[in-house]
Amino acid sequence: MTANPAWVKNLDTPYLLIDEAKLQRNIDRLRERISALGCQLRPHLKTLRTLEAAAYLLPDKNAPATVSTLAEAEAYAQAGYTDLLYAVGMAPAKLPRVAAIRQHGVNLHILLDTPEQATAVVDYASKTQQSFSVFIEIDSDDHRGGIKPDAPELTAIAAQLGSHFSGLMTHAGGSYGCSTPEALKDFAKQECDAVRRARERLLQAGIECRISSVGSTPTAHFGEDFSDISEVRAGVYTTFDLVMKNIGVCNIEDLAMSVVTSVIGYNKEKNWLLTDSGWMALSRDRGTAGQAQDYGYGQVCSIEGEVLDGLCVNSTSQEHGVIELSGNHSISDFPVGTTLRILPNHACATAAMHNVYHIVMADGSHSQWQRIQGW
Amino acid sequence: MTANPAWVKNLDTPYLLIDEAKLQRNIDRLRERISALGCQLRPHLKTLRTLEAAAYLLPDKNAPATVSTLAEAEAYAQAGYTDLLYAVGMAPAKLPRVAAIRQHGVNLHILLDTPEQATAVVDYASKTQQSFSVFIEIDSDDHRGGIKPDAPELTAIAAQLGSHFSGLMTHAGGSYGCSTPEALKDFAKQECDAVRRARERLLQAGIECRISSVGSTPTAHFGEDFSDISEVRAGVYTTFDLVMKNIGVCNIEDLAMSVVTSVIGYNKEKNWLLTDSGWMALSRDRGTAGQAQDYGYGQVCSIEGEVLDGLCVNSTSQEHGVIELSGNHSISDFPVGTTLRILPNHACATAAMHNVYHIVMADGSHSQWQRIQGW
Numbered sequence: 001m002t003a004n005p006a007w008v009k010n011l012d013t014p015y016l017l018i019d020e021a022k023l024q025r026n027i028d029r030l031r032e033r034i035s036a037l038g039c040q041l042r043p044h045l046k047t048l049r050t051l052e053a054a055a056y057l058l059p060d061k062n063a064p065a066t067v068s069t070l071a072e073a074e075a076y077a078q079a080g081y082t083d084l085l086y087a088v089g090m091a092p093a094k095l096p097r098v099a100a101i102r103q104h105g106v107n108l109h110i111l112l113d114t115p116e117q118a119t120a121v122v123d124y125a126s127k128t129q130q131s132f133s134v135f136i137e138i139d140s141d142d143h144r145g146g147i148k149p150d151a152p153e154l155t156a157i158a159a160q161l162g163s164h165f166s167g168l169m170t171h172a173g174g175s176y177g178c179s180t181p182e183a184l185k186d187f188a189k190q191e192c193d194a195v196r197r198a199r200e201r202l203l204q205a206g207i208e209c210r211i212s213s214v215g216s217t218p219t220a221h222f223g224e225d226f227s228d229i230s231e232v233r234a235g236v237y238t239t240f241d242l243v244m245k246n247i248g249v250c251n252i253e254d255l256a257m258s259v260v261t262s263v264i265g266y267n268k269e270k271n272w273l274l275t276d277s278g279w280m281a282l283s284r285d286r287g288t289a290g291q292a293q294d295y296g297y298g299q300v301c302s303i304e305g306e307v308l309d310g311l312c313v314n315s316t317s318q319e320h321g322v323i324e325l326s327g328n329h330s331i332s333d334f335p336v337g338t339t340l341r342i343l344p345n346h347a348c349a350t351a352a353m354h355n356v357y358h359i360v361m362a363d364g365s366h367s368q369w370q371r372i373q374g375w
Numbered sequence: 376m377t378a379n380p381a382w383v384k385n386l387d388t389p390y391l392l393i394d395e396a397k398l399q400r401n402i403d404r405l406r407e408r409i410s411a412l413g414c415q416l417r418p419h420l421k422t423l424r425t426l427e428a429a430a431y432l433l434p435d436k437n438a439p440a441t442v443s444t445l446a447e448a449e450a451y452a453q454a455g456y457t458d459l460l461y462a463v464g465m466a467p468a469k470l471p472r473v474a475a476i477r478q479h480g481v482n483l484h485i486l487l488d489t490p491e492q493a494t495a496v497v498d499y500a501s502k503t504q505q506s507f508s509v510f511i512e513i514d515s516d517d518h519r520g521g522i523k524p525d526a527p528e529l530t531a532i533a534a535q536l537g538s539h540f541s542g543l544m545t546h547a548g549g550s551y552g553c554s555t556p557e558a559l560k561d562f563a564k565q566e567c568d569a570v571r572r573a574r575e576r577l578l579q580a581g582i583e584c585r586i587s588s589v590g591s592t593p594t595a596h597f598g599e600d601f602s603d604i605s606e607v608r609a610g611v612y613t614t615f616d617l618v619m620k621n622i623g624v625c626n627i628e629d630l631a632m633s634v635v636t637s638v639i640g641y642n643k644e645k646n647w648l649l650t651d652s653g654w655m656a657l658s659r660d661r662g663t664a665g666q667a668q669d670y671g672y673g674q675v676c677s678i679e680g681e682v683l684d685g686l687c688v689n690s691t692s693q694e695h696g697v698i699e700l701s702g703n704h705s706i707s708d709f710p711v712g713t714t715l716r717i718l719p720n721h722a723c724a725t726a727a728m729h730n731v732y733h734i735v736m737a738d739g740s741h742s743q744w745q746r747i748q749g750w
Contacts, residue, residue: 012445012469014750046693068655068694070387088694089639091651092712094387113640116711137640144695145640145649173692264464265488265512265520274520276466280443281750284659284724317548318421318723319443319463320519336491337467348693349659352728355748373730375389375656 005364009303009339013262014281016354017341018048018369019305021362022256023238027056030220030237039226042066042085042213044235047348050357050369051079053238066233070097075372077106085109085135085213087169087233089145092120099130109166113137113147118160125164132164135213140194141174141187149197155205167211168195168202171233175218179247179292188223191216196228221249241347242299246291252299252307258341259350260303261321266331273334275313275321277342282316285349297321298342298350305341313342380739384678384714388637389656391729392716393423393744394680396737397631398613402431405595405612414601417441417460417588419610422723425732425744426454428613441608445472450747452481460484460510460588462544462608464520467495474505484541488512488522493535500539507539510588515569516549516562524572530580542586543570543577546608550593554622554667563598566591571603596624616722617674621666627674627682633716634725635678636696641706648709650688650696652717657691660724672696673717673725680716688717 008017027043034041043057046068054076058065064083067073073084074097082105086098090110101108112118113136121132136157139146147153158165172191178184191214199209214226215233226232239257240250261277279297288295296312300323311329313321321342325331334340344350351357351371359367383392402418409416418432421443429451433440439458442448448459449472457480461473465485476483487493488511496507511532514521522528533540547566553559566589574584589601590608601607614632615625636652654672663670671687675698686704688696696717700706709715719725726732726746734742 010468012472012750013466088651089649091388091637091639093385093637097387114711117640120712139642144692144697145642262466262468264466265492267514267520274464276463279660279724280727284661285654286659286661317519322519336489337495349654352655375387 004304005360005366007366008260008360011260011358013260013339014277015260016351016357017258017260018239018357018359019256020359022254023056024362026237026240026254026256030234034220034232037223037226039229040064040231042231042233044068044087044233045072045076047235047238048351048357048369049372051075052367052369054081057238064231066235069375070094071374072372073101073108077101077104077108081106083107085111085169087111087171089113089137090117090121092117092124095121095124098132099128102130102132107133109133109135111135111137111169113145115153115157115160118157121164122160122162133166134161134164135167135169135211136165138168138170138194138198140170140191141172143174146170149194149201154198154201155207158202158207159205165207167209167213167230168198169213170195172214172216172219175216176243176247178218181222181248184218184222184248185224188219189225191219192223192226192229199228217244218247218249236347239347242295242343242345243287243291246288246293252343255343257347257350258301258305258343259298261340261342263334263336263338263340265336268331271325271331273323273325273331275323275340276319277313277321278319279316280318281353282313282321282342282344283346283349283353285346287345295345298344301341301343303339303341379679380735380741382741383635383735386635386733388635388714389652390635391726391732392633392635393614393732393734394631395734397629398431399737401612401615401629401631405609409595409607412598412601414604415439415606417606417608419443419462419608420447420451422610422613423726423732423744424747426450427742427744429454429456432613439606441610444750445469446749447747448476448483452476452479452483456481458482460486460544462486462546464488464512465492465496467492467499470496470499473507474503477505477507482508484508484510486510486512486544488520490528490532490535493532496539497535497537508541509536509539510542510544510586511540513543513545513569513573515545515566516547518549521545524569524576529573529576530582533577533582534580540582542584542588542605543573544588545570547589547591547594550591551618551622553593556597556623559593559597559623560599563594564600566594567598567601567604574603592619593622593624611722614722617670617718617720618662618666621663621668627718630718632722632725633676633680633718634673636715636717638709638711638713638715640711643706646700646706648698648700648706650698650715651694652688652696653694654691655693656728657688657696657717657719658721658724658728660721662720670720673719676716676718678714678716
C-alpha cells in the first residue's frame, strides 16, 4: 500500500475521501465486462452526482447515462451530455422541466408504468407540440415499481404512447437480497427474461421496442447473457460499499469511498472511542444490518486504509460516532486526534451527506468535486 | 385547519415544508417554560442550521446558542451572534478555527472531557497567546461522552485549564429512551444532579464554575427544578418530530416539518402507492422503529396536513417511497400526481437532506431558507 499524501491527514474532519485509482479500476472492470458480453452500459450517476465523476463514467458526452432527479438531468444537460434516462416514475407536474431539457437537444427519456401517466404525457405532448421518449417500467422482481411482463396494461400503455414510446426498463433491486454467485446469476437472468418477455409481447402486438434496459450493480456483475438487451445500468459500482462486499460483488479492498474522522474522546470503562463522524457524515444507512456481516455504521480502517478487523462504528448521533473497541485494540492505540477512515455501508447514502468530496488522485494530488444538489 | 395557499401544492416535489406558526408556537412554549423556571435557554441550532431559524430562536444576537459544527459557528459569528457553544468534543486540529472565530469578538465555547484535550488547548493557547472558554463534558446517563461527576479527572482537568475553564455541560441523550412523564422528570433531575455534583466538587477544590449547562429536548420539557443550573439546551423542539411525539414531549399536531411528495405510481396487487420521496428526501432515520409506535419512514398526511391514520412510508430507496395502503384507503383515493405530506421520524436527519426549506408563513406567504452546509 502506498502511503497517503500528507494532505489526507491534515484536512479538517469529517470529510469524504475518494480514491481515484480504485474508482477508475471499478469503472473499467464493469465497462470491460459489459462490452465483452456485447452490450452497452448506461451508468447511473446517482451515487456521486458530480460532473467530475461523470467524466470517468461516460466515454463521450453522447454516451447514455441514468439520473435519479431532474436536478441532475439539468446539470448534465448543461454540461453537454445528450442521452439521459430519468429513472424515477414521472410525476405529471414535472413534464414542463423535462420538455425544457429536451428542447435543448438532450434526449432525456422518462419512465412510467400507469395509463394515467401515459395520458398525462400524451396530453401534454399534444398541447405543447412536444415529443417525448418514454420507457415503460417492468417489474422483474416484485420489489418496487413497474408492471409485470404479462400484465394486460403493457401493450395498452405502449399503444397509448405511440411515437413517444421508446423502450422497456427494469431494475432488479431485489438482487440486493442475494449472497451467492449462483443466486446472482439467476437473478440477472430473471431480470433480462422479464424485459425479453415484455418486448416479445409488444412485438407480437406490432409495437416496436427500440431499447431494452436492465440493471443493478449486482446483476450487472453477474449476468451472463445479455442477448436482446440493449443496455445495462449500474450505479454504486463506481465506489462500491460494504453492502456490495457482503453481496459478493466486490472485495473490501475495492471500496473507493471512506469518511475520514478524528478521535475526539474515549470512555475507559466501556472501552469506547468517540469520533467526530456521526450520522451527519456517515448517513443513517444500516444496509448491512440484515446481511451476513453487520458493519454497524461502517468499518473502521487506519488512515492509511488498513482494515481494523472487528472495529465498526457501533452507534452514532448527529456529530458523534462511538467505536466499541474489541480484540487487541485498546484506547491507548488511538490517542485523541488520531485520524481514521470509515468505510460506508451504502455509498449512495454516505455521499448524499457531503456537498464536497475530496479525491486522492492516483498521483497523490488533491481534487475536490462538488455534488449536484436537490431535486 | 386553514387551507394551504396554492403554492404548497404547486412546487416540484419532494421538498421540505416548515409551518411558521407551529415553529413559533413550539419556540415560545419552551422559552416561556424555562423562563418561568428561572433559567435561561441556550437553543441548539443544529436541527435547521439556518440564519432565518436562528432569528426565531434567539431574542437578540448576544443570546446564548449551541452549534454542532464549526461551519455553523462561522456562519452565525459572521451574522453577528456572539455567544456560541460548539457542543462536540474538541479535536485539537480544529483549535485554529476556534481561535479565528474568537478573535472576531465571538465568545465561542468549546467542549472536552480528556486531559489530552486540555493539554492541547493549554499548549495552543500559550503558544498563540489566545484565551479559550472551555466546558468540561459530564456524563449524566452513560450514553455517549463525558466523564462521571465523581471521576478523579474532573478537578484535574479543570485545574489544568485554569483561566480557560468556564463551566460544565451535560446532554441527557438517554432521555430519548423514556416514554412517561415520570421517567422524563426523573431523567431531567438526574441530568441536573450530575452537573450539580460535579460543580460542588469543583467548588470544594476551590475552582470557580461560572456556567452549568444541561439539556435535551425531552428533559428541557419535563425538568421541574433548575436551581444551580445556568442554562438549558434543546434543539429539535423547534419543529418536533415523530420520535418526540412517541416520547410524549409533543402532540402530532405540533410537528412543524413535513416533506411534500407526489404519488408517481401504484401496485394494485399489493395495494401500494409509490411516491417520489425516498430516503434522499426523508432520510434513512428509523428512530421510531424501537418505540411504541413505529412510523416506518414517516407518517402520511394529506397535503392539508390531516394525519391519515395507519398510513406510513413503509420502505424507501434513493428516490422512491412505498406506502402500503390499509384500512379504508384504496389506490383510487390517491391518483397519480396527488400530493401528500410526510411527517419525519427525526427532524434533524430529515432537514439534513435538504439544502433549502420552504416555509409556509403564518400569513400564507412563501419563504425559502438556505441551510448552512458542511463542517
